[in-house]
Amino acid sequence: MFDSLSDKLDNALHVLKGHGQITEVNVAETLKEVRRALVDADVNYKIAKDFTNTVKEKALGQDVLTALKPGQMMVKLVKDELTQLMGGEAEGINLSGDPSVILMSGLQGSGKTTFSGKLANFLKNKKTKKPLLVACDVYRPAAINQLHVVGEQVGVEVFSDEGNQDPVAISKAAIAHAKQNGHNVVIIDTAGRLAVDEAMMTEISNIHEAIQPHETLFVVDSMTGQDAVNTAKTFNERLNFDGVILTKLDGDTRGGAAISIKSVVNKPIKFIGTGEKMDALDVFYPDRMADRILG
Numbered sequence: 417m418f419d420s421l422s423d424k425l426d427n428a429l430h431v432l433k434g435h436g437q438i439t440e441v442n443v444a445e446t447l448k449e450v451r452r453a454l455v456d457a458d459v460n461y462k463i464a465k466d467f468t469n470t471v472k473e474k475a476l477g478q479d480v481l482t483a484l485k486p487g488q489m490m491v492k493l494v495k496d497e498l499t500q501l502m503g504g505e506a507e508g509i510n511l512s513g514d515p516s517v518i519l520m521s522g523l524q525g526s527g528k529t530t531f532s533g534k535l536a537n538f539l540k541n542k543k544t545k546k547p548l549l550v551a552c553d554v555y556r557p558a559a560i561n562q563l564h565v566v567g568e569q570v571g572v573e574v575f576s577d578e579g580n581q582d583p584v585a586i587s588k589a590a591i592a593h594a595k596q597n598g599h600n601v602v603i604i605d606t607a608g609r610l611a612v613d614e615a616m617m618t619e620i621s622n623i624h625e626a627i628q629p630h631e632t633l634f635v636v637d638s639m640t641g642q643d644a645v646n647t648a649k650t651f652n653e654r655l656n657f658d659g660v661i662l663t664k665l666d667g668d669t670r671g672g673a674a675i676s677i678k679s680v681v682n683k684p685i686k687f688i689g690t691g692e693k694m695d696a697l698d699v700f701y702p703d704r705m706a707d708r709i710l711g
C-alpha cells in the first residue's frame with residue numbers, strides 16, 4: 417500500500433535523518449521533496465503546499481535547528497501533520513437507532529455492494545448486531561443478485577423487491593421488515609451510475625430525505641485519484657454525508673485520495689477496503705496510516 421509514496425518520503429527525509437545538525441537550507445530542500453512526493457501521489461498541489469508550509473512553521477516554532485535530534489523531530493512533525501490531514505482521530509459509525517439505518521452512496525463500480533457485505537459481516541461478528549441488507553438498485557437485476565450472493569457469503573438476510581421501481585418504497589418496506597424481524601441495523605445498497613448525473617443525484621437525495629438515515633456513507637474507489645476527491649465533493653454537496661469509505665487500497669493506488677479527501681470535504685474516512693473478500697475491511701486510523709506511509 418502506497419509503496420511509491422513511502423519510498424519517496426523516505427528518500428526526502430533521509431537527508432535530514434543522517435544529520436546531527438541541520439540547516440534552514442536543507443529543511444527547505446527536504447520539504448520541497450516532501451511536497452513533490454505528495455503531488456506525485458496525486459495529492460492536490462494546494463493541499464501539498466499548505467502541508468509543507470505548516471510543517472515548516474511548526475519546525476521553526478519548535479527550534480528544530482537547535483534540537484538534539486533534529487532529523488527525528490522533523491520526521492515526527494511530518495507524521496503528525498499527515499495524521500491531522502487524514503482526519504486526526506478514527507471515527508466510528510452511528511449505530512444509535514433501532515434499527516440504525518445506513519445508506520450507501522457512490523458511483524457504480526466504486527465497491528458499494530462489496531462494502532455493504534463487508535460491513536454486514538463486520539457488524540454481525542459483533543454479536544449484538546443483526547443486520548439486514550437491502551437491494552435498492554432498481555435498474556440492474558444483476559446488482560440485486562450480486563447483493564444476494566454477498567448476503568449468502570456472510571450469512572446475512574437480504575431484502576429485495578425485484579420489479580418494484582421505487583427505491584424509496586423499497587427502503588421503507590425494508591425498514592418495516594427489519595422492525596418486525598428484530599434486525600437492529602439496516603444497510604441500504606443503492607444504484608450507482610458510471611458518472612455523476614442529475615437523475616442519480618435526485619434519486620439518492622430522495623431516498624436520503626425520505627428515510628433520514630442515521631449514517632450516510634460515500635463509497636469511493638481510491639484508484640481514481642483526484643477524481644475520487646471531486647466525486648466526493650459533488651456527493652457531499654447533495655447529501656452532506658457522514659463518512660467516506662475508500663475501497664481498493666490493496667491495489668497500486670498512489671494514495672492521493674486517502675490523503676486529500678478529509679481536507680476537501682471535511683468528513684472522516686471511516687473504513688478502507690483492502691480486497692475483494694468479505695473480511696478485507698479495516699477501520700481507518702489516520703495515525704496508523706501515517707505510520708505506514710512514513711515507515
Ligand code: GDP
Nearest residue numbers: 524525526527528529530663664689690691692
Ligand atoms: P458497486 O457497483 O459500487 O456496487 O461496486 P461492487 O461492489 O460491485 O465492486 C466493483 C468491483 O470492485 C468488484 O469486482 C469488487 O470485487 C471490486 N472491489 C470492491 N472493493 C474492493 C477492494 O477493496 N479491493 C479490491 N481489490 N477490489 C474491490
